[in-house]
Amino acid sequence: MTSLPLREELRGIEPYGAPQLDVPVQLNVNENPYPPSEAVAADVARAVAEVTGTLNRYPDREFTALREDLARYLGHGVTPEQVWAANGSNEVMLQLLQAFGGPGRTAVSFAPTYSMYPEYARDTVTAWVTGHREDDFSLDLDHARAVVAEHRPTVVLLPSPNNPTGTALPLATVTALCEAAAGVGGVVVVDEAYGEFRRAGTPSALEVLPDNPNLVVTRTMSKAFAMAGVRLGYLAASREITDAVRVVRLPYHLSAVTQAVARVALRHADELLARVDDLRAERDRTVEWLRGQGLDVAESDANYVLFGRFADRHAVWQGLLDRGVLIRETGPDGWLRVSVGTPDEMAAFEKALTEVLS
Numbered sequence: 001m002t003s004l005p006l007r008e009e010l011r012g013i014e015p016y017g018a019p020q021l022d023v024p025v026q027l028n029v030n031e032n033p034y035p036p037s038e039a040v041a042a043d044v045a046r047a048v049a050e051v052t053g054t055l056n057r058y059p060d061r062e063f064t065a066l067r068e069d070l071a072r073y074l075g076h077g078v079t080p081e082q083v084w085a086a087n088g089s090n091e092v093m094l095q096l097l098q099a100f101g102g103p104g105r106t107a108v109s110f111a112p113t114y115s116m117y118p119e120y121a122r123d124t125v126t127a128w129v130t131g132h133r134e135d136d137f138s139l140d141l142d143h144a145r146a147v148v149a150e151h152r153p154t155v156v157l158l159p160s161p162n163n164p165t166g167t168a169l170p171l172a173t174v175t176a177l178c179e180a181a182a183g184v185g186g187v188v189v190v191d192e193a194y195g196e197f198r199r200a201g202t203p204s205a206l207e208v209l210p211d212n213p214n215l216v217v218t219r220t221m222s223k224a225f226a227m228a229g230v231r232l233g234y235l236a237a238s239r240e241i242t243d244a245v246r247v248v249r250l251p252y253h254l255s256a257v258t259q260a261v262a263r264v265a266l267r268h269a270d271e272l273l274a275r276v277d278d279l280r281a282e283r284d285r286t287v288e289w290l291r292g293q294g295l296d297v298a299e300s301d302a303n304y305v306l307f308g309r310f311a312d313r314h315a316v317w318q319g320l321l322d323r324g325v326l327i328r329e330t331g332p333d334g335w336l337r338v339s340v341g342t343p344d345e346m347a348a349f350e351k352a353l354t355e356v357l358s
């Protein structure tokens, strides 16, 4: 059939996604390299077995118990009514644009930024505008304010730490942009998918949540919690924002199994998050090693490192892949991004990169 009534802007577009290749060292989608321990796996199995007996019924639409657990985990005085969750923070972000974007409205971010945002904008028929980041990937506040004043976005998307650069935002920038967005009737989403990996002294936007009624902070269990396979993302915001998102969610969007497994993960937060310190140390070591090779390396508060710059980055990416190491060809021209893996995986990456560059 040649004349499907597909939306014009979707014609010829391939589904987006990083290559899922079966190679020994996979350092391309910022996953946590450490699988759940046997104790966590056994607890997950028990929780799923328990819920199996009720699978004839729809799950708790409001996932009350999970929201309570998430609020407790976040702290900062966040209440369960201020928390919302969905199938990955991808879905949380889509719901935010369904509620606050839409035809005739604009979402703004600052490039380089997370590559999925323009897709959420397209899918919700929201206009998409990007300002820029500075050469060191920080955000110039005057520029950011000017973009907000000019385009009057209803949604400002700020990943912090930023993907793909790893750059975190100072709280003063978050607060100033909340003020600027409030002036044009917009909300600010600080996407803290990698929040738990930030370096000592780097704050979370949760600290300024009580002072900014138009601020949304999103998180995920995909990264620090090592639960990417569960698909559980969540947000904290004012009750008004959370209630608005509840209007656009699909009924029973969070399965009983997802809710049960996420609760187990939160019960084991201490153990699951213990690896975060190892990964932060491995990240800092990787940054130093790359700099030692004479490469440009972006400061990182995340579990990945952006490095370059290469005249032919694809050749470097391919050279690594030929040696069994998959990283990500993303970010500004000339740069590559490597996720932080286990010490063995990073040793394989360093050996392969040394060979490729020699």
Ligand SMILES: Cc1ncc(COP(=O)(O)O)c(C=O)c1O
Pocket: 029, 030, 087, 088, 089, 090, 091, 114, 159, 162, 163, 191, 193, 219, 220, 221, 222, 228, 231, 232, 233
């Ligand atoms: C900045 C950022 N936000 C959100 C996500 C979505 O993560 P998930 O849908 O697994 O929660 C990612 C995933 O890589 C990300 O890099």
